[in-house]
Amino acid sequence: MTTPAFSSQLINLCAALLLLLSFAMLSQRRVLTLVDLFAMQGGTLFISIMVVAWSTGQPQLYYSAALTLILKVILLPLILHRLIRRLGAQWESETLLNTFITMLAGLLLVIFAFTLAQPISQLANTVTRGTLGIALAVVMLAFLMMITRRKAVTQVIGFLAMENGLFFAATSATYGMPMVVELGVALDVLVSMVILGIFFFHIREQFDSLDLHHMESLKED
Amino acid sequence: MELLLLLGLPLLGSLLLALIGRRAWAPEVNVLMSAGTFAAGVWLTAHVIAHGPMLVWHEQFFIDPFNVFLVILTAFIGLTTSLFSRPYLRTEEHHGRLNRRQLRLYHSMFQLFMFTMLLALTTNNMGILWVAMEAATLTTVLLVSLYRTPASIEAAWKYFILCGVGLAQALFGTILLYFAAEKVLGNAGSTALLWTHLNEIKGQLEPTVLSLAFVFMLVGYGTKVGLAPLHNWLPDAHAEGPTPVSAVLSGLLLNVALYAVVRCKVLVEGSVRSDLAGDLMMGFGLLSLVLAAFLLWRQKDIKRLFAYSSIEHMGLATFAFGMGGPVANFAALLHMTVHSLTKSSLFFTVGHATQQAGTQVMDKIHGLITSNPTVGWGLMLGTLAILGMPPFGVFTSEFLILITAMRDHPWASPILLLGLGVAFAAIFSRVQAMVFGETRLPRLPHPPALVPVFAQLALVLMLGLYIPPHLATWYREAARLIG
Numbered sequence: 001m002t003t004p005a006f007s008s009q010l011i012n013l014c015a016a017l018l019l020l021l022s023f024a025m026l027s028q029r030r031v032l033t034l035v036d037l038f039a040m041q042g043g044t045l046f047i048s049i050m051v052v053a054w055s056t057g058q059p060q061l062y063y064s065a066a067l068t069l070i071l072k073v074i075l076l077p078l079i080l081h082r083l084i085r086r087l088g089a090q091w092e093s094e095t096l097l098n099t100f101i102t103m104l105a106g107l108l109l110v111i112f113a114f115t116l117a118q119p120i121s122q123l124a125n126t127v128t129r130g131t132l133g134i135a136l137a138v139v140m141l142a143f144l145m146m147i148t149r150r151k152a153v154t155q156v157i158g159f160l161a162m163e164n165g166l167f168f169a170a171t172s173a174t175y176g177m178p179m180v181v182e183l184g185v186a187l188d189v190l191v192s193m194v195i196l197g198i199f200f201f202h203i204r205e206q207f208d209s210l211d212l213h214h215m216e217s218l219k220e221d
Numbered sequence: 222m223e224l225l226l227l228l229g230l231p232l233l234g235s236l237l238l239a240l241i242g243r244r245a246w247a248p249e250v251n252v253l254m255s256a257g258t259f260a261a262g263v264w265l266t267a268h269v270i271a272h273g274p275m276l277v278w279h280e281q282f283f284i285d286p287f288n289v290f291l292v293i294l295t296a297f298i299g300l301t302t303s304l305f306s307r308p309y310l311r312t313e314e315h316h317g318r319l320n321r322r323q324l325r326l327y328h329s330m331f332q333l334f335m336f337t338m339l340l341a342l343t344t345n346n347m348g349i350l351w352v353a354m355e356a357a358t359l360t361t362v363l364l365v366s367l368y369r370t371p372a373s374i375e376a377a378w379k380y381f382i383l384c385g386v387g388l389a390q391a392l393f394g395t396i397l398l399y400f401a402a403e404k405v406l407g408n409a410g411s412t413a414l415l416w417t418h419l420n421e422i423k424g425q426l427e428p429t430v431l432s433l434a435f436v437f438m439l440v441g442y443g444t445k446v447g448l449a450p451l452h453n454w455l456p457d458a459h460a461e462g463p464t465p466v467s468a469v470l471s472g473l474l475l476n477v478a479l480y481a482v483v484r485c486k487v488l489v490e491g492s493v494r495s496d497l498a499g500d501l502m503m504g505f506g507l508l509s510l511v512l513a514a515f516l517l518w519r520q521k522d523i524k525r526l527f528a529y530s531s532i533e534h535m536g537l538a539t540f541a542f543g544m545g546g547p548v549a550n551f552a553a554l555l556h557m558t559v560h561s562l563t564k565s566s567l568f569f570t571v572g573h574a575t576q577q578a579g580t581q582v583m584d585k586i587h588g589l590i591t592s593n594p595t596v597g598w599g600l601m602l603g604t605l606a607i608l609g610m611p612p613f614g615v616f617t618s619e620f621l622i623l624i625t626a627m628r629d630h631p632w633a634s635p636i637l638l639l640g641l642g643v644a645f646a647a648i649f650s651r652v653q654a655m656v657f658g659e660t661r662l663p664r665l666p667h668p669p670a671l672v673p674v675f676a677q678l679a680l681v682l683m684l685g686l687y688i689p690p691h692l693a694t695w696y697r698e699a700a701r702l703i704g
Contacts, residue, residue, distance in 0.1 A: 174403050
């Protein structure tokens with residue numbers, strides 16, 4: 001066991017990195033770089049779970065750290081890379097909405113997330129008390145990214161980043177969910193990735209592009 | 222044992238159909254598997270009636286009167302849908318809209334979907350409930366895009382993304398719930414998400430955390446219930462997917478999602494000493510009811526019409542659960558039952574009618590009653606039932622909800638009446654034009670399966686006239702559990 005103060009500082013560092021990476025993803029235009037950023041986010045998540053596991057001595061957290069490493073750092077980015085290559089979309093970039101306004105909205109979301117998590121963070125007696133707000137902020141930034149982007153691949157990366165935020169919340173607020181649940185969630189994420197991969201090809205076959213602008217025939221009426 | 226059969230059969234069926242799904246007799250295997258699941262459901266029900274609630278397999282599964290009636294309803298509609306899909310999909314294949322590979326995907330995924338629904342209902346673990354709900358989205362998303370048309374792919378994408386994001390909120394809610402429970406139960410790990418344990422200690426859970434958790438879970442599972450303003454995926458997914466999928470989405474998935482919300486509500490109400498949870502549910506329910514009723518007027522596609530009608534009815538049931546109390550809960554449970562039965566039978570007849578007409582556009586469908594009297598009558602009777610005409614069960618449940626609303630929340634009753642009235646006028650005028658009138662529609666190559674339709678409508682009629690005492694005590698018991 002390391003000293004609690006030191007490990008909690010390490011976790012805060014990881015949390016700050018996660019938040020920073022979320023902002024980087026929000027402003028990144030190139031699809032491949034976005035995948036790399038996502039992998040880095042997964043890596044940070046892995047380190048933070050390892051630190052929590054180390055400082056609390058919870059054996060099951062090592063398993064969930066390993067799960068994160070395999071799934072979020074290696075497998076998913078690999079699948080995404082291969083998919084993007086096979087779709088021939090590696091050089092694609094997309095025009096963003098006004099970056100300044102998106103960033104401002106992101107900042108407001110972070111403040112909102114912190115206020116929302118404030119009363120709960122005070123109840124936490126884990127070594128990671130301050131980080132629930134950041135976890136919620138990561139989820140909301142991923143959500144913002146999904147709203148502002150129009151490409152199928154970036155929306156999916158947003159979806160996966162949201163899952164990262166949730167995993168971080170699970171380890172920071174509690175010491176990880178029960179193992180069955182974590183395995184189930186990981187399985188769902190993996191299967192959804194496979195299905196989305198199939199989807200990309202269907203979308204391109206039908207619309208000749210992965211741009212969701214073309215999908216506007218079904219309007220609310 | 223019963224439970225093992227109940228969960229094992231659909232899982233086995235899915236594997237089996239993945240292997241042999243291309244054979245011509247795959248639909249019969251599908252029916253057989255569903256019949257087996259239903260039989261297991263009946264057996265389980267008999268066990269619960271005889272011995273009371275049961276907890277099995279290290280408390281991972283929990284069956285009480287509340288979920289056992291949904292289990293049997295789910296298994297029953299699974300069976301009738303598999304009976305209906307047999308001629309329906311053969312006709313689709315005959316018309317060249319589907320090939321054998323797609324049929325294999327359909328049959329395998331249908332069984333897997335039944336498995337996720339039954340798992341979500343029987344599990345005691347709130348985390349597994351979430352996993353099963355997400356898996357239910359995953360199994361149906363490829364079914365919604367089965368026809369591979371641009372519109373169906375768009376609908377499936379929307380369904381996937383919206384429900385995925387929605388369920389992510391529910392997972393956050395579940396994490397918060399676990400966080401609160403861990404404080405009380407200690408670092409017990411695996412037991413802190415078990416509903417039965419949570420229910421025992423719900424009075425000690427931290428109210429601030431739980432109210433936040435409930436908001437997240439209501440938004441998350443509410444997306445799947447189709448509550449406005451998160452209902453956007455629902456009409457598209459219902460309209461663009463094959464009709465058996467629309468029937469199970471409307472008849473089963475929405476119910477199970479509402480079940481998840483109600484399970485959460487029970488915990489939250491025990492912890493938070495205010496009506497927050499109920500008020501939120503009443504608000505969302507009323508909004509869905511009224512919004513869907515007005516949107517019904519703008520529909521041109523028959524399956525979209527009935528999809529909006531599902532939003533309306535789920536809104537009503539959510540409202541009733543929100544009011545709480547024995548009568549409202551009883552009415553809501555009854556409403557869930559009769560809505561599932563009626564709506565899936567409606568989708569069956571609509572499926573045959575659209576196959577006959579070759580279109581889903583309502584203006585182009587006329588005179589069903591002359592071209593195929595049973596389809597025409599089925600559609601008419603089903604519509605009358607879903608609109609809440611007196612002899613049918615929907616009338617009973619709507620009437621009970623209305624009088625409870627008048628007694629406890631008088632302000633809500635004019636809104637309810639407005640929503641129901643508008644919906645009535647919108648649906649009735651459209652369906653009447655489709656059923657009567659002149660027609661030159663061709664016959665179907667495979668005789669339609671209308672036995673399930675009339676069997677389900679007969680059940681709805683029976684529930685309107687007479688609820689068997691056994692079932693009534695059962696509902697009452699469940700209503701008491703929900704509180």
